[in-house]
Amino acid sequence: MLNEILIILTLSVIGIAVFRRLDIPAVLGYLVVGLLAGDHAFGWIHDSHAIEQIAEIGVVFLLFTIGLEVSIPRLIAMRNIVFGVGVVQVIVSTLSTMAVGILVVGLSWQVAFAVGGALTMSSTAIVTKLLTENYELHLPHGNISLGVLLFQDLAVVPFLVLIPIFAAQGDGSLIVPISLALAKGALAFAVIFYAGQYLVRPAVRAIAATHSHELFTLFILLIALLAAWLTWQLGLSLAMGAFLAGIMLAETEYQHHIENEMRPFRDVLMGLFFISVGTQFDWHIIISDPKSVAVLTLGLIVGKGVAIMVIARYAGYARGIAIRAGILLGQGSEFGFAVLAVAITSGLLELEISQPIIGAIILSMAISPLLIKYNEVIASYFDPAYRASTNQSEISIAAASDNLDGHVILCGFGRTAQNLAQFLRRVNIPFIAIEIESDIVTEAREAGASVFLGDSSKPEILQVAGIERARVLVISFTELKTSEHIARAARTLNRDIPMIIRTRDDRHLERLLECGADEVIPDTVESSMMLAKHTLTALGENQQSIDDMMDEARAGHYARVRAFFHSIDDIDLDTPDRHHLHSIEMLSTYHAVGHSIESLKCRERIHIIALRRNGVTGNDPVIDVELLAGDVLVIEGHPDDIQAAEIEIMAGL
Numbered sequence: 001m002l003n004e005i006l007i008i009l010t011l012s013v014i015g016i017a018v019f020r021r022l023d024i025p026a027v028l029g030y031l032v033v034g035l036l037a038g039d040h041a042f043g044w045i046h047d048s049h050a051i052e053q054i055a056e057i058g059v060v061f062l063l064f065t066i067g068l069e070v071s072i073p074r075l076i077a078m079r080n081i082v083f084g085v086g087v088v089q090v091i092v093s094t095l096s097t098m099a100v101g102i103l104v105v106g107l108s109w110q111v112a113f114a115v116g117g118a119l120t121m122s123s124t125a126i127v128t129k130l131l132t133e134n135y136e137l138h139l140p141h142g143n144i145s146l147g148v149l150l151f152q153d154l155a156v157v158p159f160l161v162l163i164p165i166f167a168a169q170g171d172g173s174l175i176v177p178i179s180l181a182l183a184k185g186a187l188a189f190a191v192i193f194y195a196g197q198y199l200v201r202p203a204v205r206a207i208a209a210t211h212s213h214e215l216f217t218l219f220i221l222l223i224a225l226l227a228a229w230l231t232w233q234l235g236l237s238l239a240m241g242a243f244l245a246g247i248m249l250a251e252t253e254y255q256h257h258i259e260n261e262m263r264p265f266r267d268v269l270m271g272l273f274f275i276s277v278g279t280q281f282d283w284h285i286i287i288s289d290p291k292s293v294a295v296l297t298l299g300l301i302v303g304k305g306v307a308i309m310v311i312a313r314y315a316g317y318a319r320g321i322a323i324r325a326g327i328l329l330g331q332g333s334e335f336g337f338a339v340l341a342v343a344i345t346s347g348l349l350e351l352e353i354s355q356p357i358i359g360a361i362i363l364s365m366a367i368s369p370l371l372i373k374y375n376e377v378i379a380s381y382f383d384p385a386y387r388a389s390t391n392q393s394e395i396s397i398a399a400a401s402d403n404l405d406g407h408v409i410l411c412g413f414g415r416t417a418q419n420l421a422q423f424l425r426r427v428n429i430p431f432i433a434i435e436i437e438s439d440i441v442t443e444a445r446e447a448g449a450s451v452f453l454g455d456s457s458k459p460e461i462l463q464v465a466g467i468e469r470a471r472v473l474v475i476s477f478t479e480l481k482t483s484e485h486i487a488r489a490a491r492t493l494n495r496d497i498p499m500i501i502r503t504r505d506d507r508h509l510e511r512l513l514e515c516g517a518d519e520v521i522p523d524t525v526e527s528s529m530m531l532a533k534h535t536l537t538a539l540g541e542n543q544q545s546i547d548d549m550m551d552e553a554r555a556g557h558y559a560r561v562r563a564f565f566h567s568i569d570d571i572d573l574d575t576p577d578r579h580h581l582h583s584i585e586m587l588s589t590y591h592a593v594g595h596s597i598e599s600l601k602c603r604e605r606i607h608i609i610a611l612r613r614n615g616v617t618g619n620d621p622v623i624d625v626e627l628l629a630g631d632v633l634v635i636e637g638h639p640d641d642i643q644a645a646e647i648e649i650m651a652g653l
């Protein structure tokens with residue numbers, strides 16, 4: 001066993017290092033390691049059963065972390081995509097795959113169901129990674145993809161539960177076993193959530209108060225495995241219990257801390273799972289039966305992509321956006337391997353039959369990064385009007401900036417940039433603003449502002465905006481990756497332009513300075529300083545002395561202040577009754593957008609400390625101010641009250 005572990009670790013270190021160097025997802029690296037070490041290649045792993053048992057625990061922790069990410073307020077806020085496009089996609093993809101499997105291949109409906117479940121899922125790891133790297137996470141096609149992936153994460157649980165039932169019953173009646181499984185699932189749900197509310201949650205707070213990271217991690221591991229054991233004892237899957245435990249712990253104030261603590265365990269164990277899949281894959285199937293592998297791969301990439309495109313179009317999205325979403329989600333998934341593993345283990349699916357399916361999933365995942373990289377180009381080819389609209393934006397920006405010299409370029413036109421624009425107008429300094437949200441652009445142009453629709457992270461947009469002639473560049477986005485990308489692009493086009501960047505807190509200050517920023521304005525630090533200024537003023541301190549202190553604090557990129565101030569988003573393992581600070585960034589889909597602070601019922605339970613709009617912080621905002629997309633509310637209260645406030649703000653409940 002030790003020999004196998006050493007071989008796996010050595011190959012994994014080398015393989016993952018090479019794949020990361022080539023910017024290829026690590027999932028594929030683990031699959032290649034397993035393929036090379038398995039019986040179908042060099043045969044270095046002899047005790048594959050032990051590896052598979054460890055890998056099963058990896059699936060447990062994967063479902064646990066997915067449960068942590070399933071925020072109920074987030075689900076509610078994205079319900080139209082999650083329970084609209086997502087539900088229809090899973091149903092359509094599963095049923096169409098089942099129909100082909102039964103009518104064309106001659107599979108039983110039970111086997112066809114397992115295959116349909118394996119091929120329905122798309123890769124959360126690949127899509128989210130590439131969307132983040134390409135700065136497309138918050139674009140319309142990115143939102144669609146995230147919503148669909150979120151429902152797919154939920155849908156994998158029923159597949160993992162039903163497949164063993166179908167395998168055990170064969171052609172017998174399924175009414176009784178499915179009803180029994182539903183009853184057991186309901187019981188497990190009730191037990192886990194009752195225990196979570198009255199036992200686990202207080203225990204987590206008490207353990208967090210000890211400030212012992214070792215004890216905290218051990219306790220979370222215990223909860224995850226205990227919940228998995230409970231569902232296993234009830235005749236359900238281990239993964240289901242871990243998933244429910246994740247959802248339960250996601251509703252605590254320690255969600256992000258738990259995610260960080262569990263990530264190393266998940267990544268290592270999931271790596272072993274993918275290695276075990278690789279050991280079972282007979283790559284000779286690609287040579288001996290290339291037709292089957294090619295058809296399945298084409299079905300995954302093209303068939304699923306077209307299905308998602310059609311569904312998105314019927315949901316009201318523009319053709320170009322729908323095409324881009326289809327390209328993003330046109331691949332197999334790590335969950336597909338998990339579904340296949342359950343089907344094989346339960347005896348429903350033979351390993352030989354699964355080989356072409358595994359091969360298709362691997363190939364589709366290998367091809368997908370290239371397609372995602374050029375998704376805009378592909379969408380423009382099939383929808384010339386989509387490219388024309390992009391070109392029209394460039395033409396409009398170029399026409400507006402043609403006669404400008406010494407102007408200011410505003411990247412993003414949220415409320416902060418809008419306020420900045422007012423000051424620029426007062427001193428007669430010309431500016432041109434570039435905003436990705438069409439609603440903001442429409443409203444701003446109606447008000448007479450020089451604002452244009454475009455993605456300022458693209459060099460060609462900055463170029464037509466006249467960055468070579470501009471006097472200052474201001475980046476007011478809150479997304480770190482976006483700001484970094486814009487800064488690097490801007491610096492390559494104009495090495496000398498003064499660049500001012502807004503960020504949420506000082507943790508990212510050095511990174512932005514390295515990207516070429518001349519000044520970085522951290523919201524949380526400025527908010528703290530403004531709070532201090534108002535406090536000292538109220539206490540009667542000399543105004544000049546206060547101003548001098550503020551100037552001193554800002555010197556050296558906030559060096560003195562940063563030694564004492566920390567982000568409000570940092571995890572605070574403190575006493576259970578302590579009130580916490582929490583920030584909520586308003587997305588355009590949130591219920592509270594367009595409503596006043598006064599209309600929020602949660603004001604009775606929480607304190608709204610500040611309203612941040614693109615770097616400008618207003619402490620104790622007036623209650624009749626209307627909330628806008630991009631606003632950040634800073635609130636204080638008990639964790640339970642904060643959670644309730646978040647639900648109301650996101651979904652109006």
